[in-house]
Amino acid sequence: MDEWIDYYGSTHTIYVSRLHRDLHFEVIARDIIGYITSPDAVVLDYACGEALSAAKVADACAILYLAEPAPSVRDRLIARFALNTKIRVRSLDELRSMDENSVDLVVMNGVAQYMTPEELDSAFDAIRQLLKPSGRFVLGDNLPPGVGMFRDVLALLRFAATHAFLRDALIGLINTALSDYPQLRHRIGLQRYSETEMITKLGAAGFKATRAPRNTGYNPWRMTFVAHN
Template sequence: MDDWIDYYDSTHTIYVSKLHRDVHFDGIATDIMGYVTAPDATVLDYSCGEALSAAKVAAACGTLILAEPAPGVRGRLSARFAHHPNIKVRALDELPALPDGSIDLVVMNSVAQYMKPDELDRALGVVRRLLSRSGKLVLGDILDPKVGMGRDVAALLKMAARHGFLTDALWGLARTALSDYRQLRTKIGLQRYSEAEMLAKLKAAGFAAERAERNVGHNPWRMSFVAKPAG
């Protein structure tokens, strides 16, 4: 995962425009809010990225913890949300120090594909310990091995047409074909899981899980799972 952390901590071009970036994060924040069930809930966004719309989520819960491994991104998060008293920014290696059962909702969106299977297993172990007995884990944007990159392109273009940045999206796709992201994706690859494989992984980590009706974010060809502590 370290190579991907370095990439997202750099000046990358994963978003085709500022509007694309804003729409992306706003959509994710809206989807996360749909999983917040109480105004005093403690929510953990695991590997949150820039989380530009995190204030929306914070307004719907008691405490929002933004956990981010990339130090540059983490610094920007701290500055951006310095005046939001219920938003806390943490490094991933700070999470094991949190009390057992102290989190009501954990969201890991667009994270699992960048982690080796054993890294994901360790992360799920930490999350399992942190979740309250009635808490939930939302594991989003899981890549299906049967679905190719063409579906990702189609989903991006559909979102771009809907929100008015189609021309930027077309130019952005051309740039991405020659970018460090494409090279890194080719070199390292992204982890993919079938529905059965992810359900088995979650069960092994101590969760009772099911596939959500829709994915978190804009891409309907990827999968999300909702898991609760088993037993």
């Protein structure tokens, strides 16, 4: 995962425009809020990225932890939300020192594909320790076998057409194709799990999980799972 952490901590071309980036995080925030059942909830966004719309999530809960592995991204999160008393930024290592059974909802969105199976197992163990007995773990935007870059591109183009940045999307896709992202994706690879494989993997970590009827984010070909202790 280290090379992916370095990539997302750098100036990259994953987002084709500022509008795309902003809308991406707005959609994720909206979907996270949909899983918050109480304004008193403690929420953890695991490997959250830039989390530009985290303030909206924080408005819907009592405390929002933003856990991010990339130091440069963490620094930006700390600066961005310095005045928001509900938001607390942590490294992934710092989660180990949090109280057990202290979090109502954990969300890990669009992250599992960048982890080795062993790294994902370790993350599941850490998350399970943090969750309250009544808590939920939402594992979103997972890549199933057979869904490749073509479907990612199609999902982006549909999203761009809906939100009027199709021209930027087309230009951005060319820029991404010419960047180091395709080579990195080919060299390191992305982890893919079928529905049965992910439910089994979550079960081995002590979770009871089901596939959600709708994926988080704007890619309908990916999968989201909802798990609890």
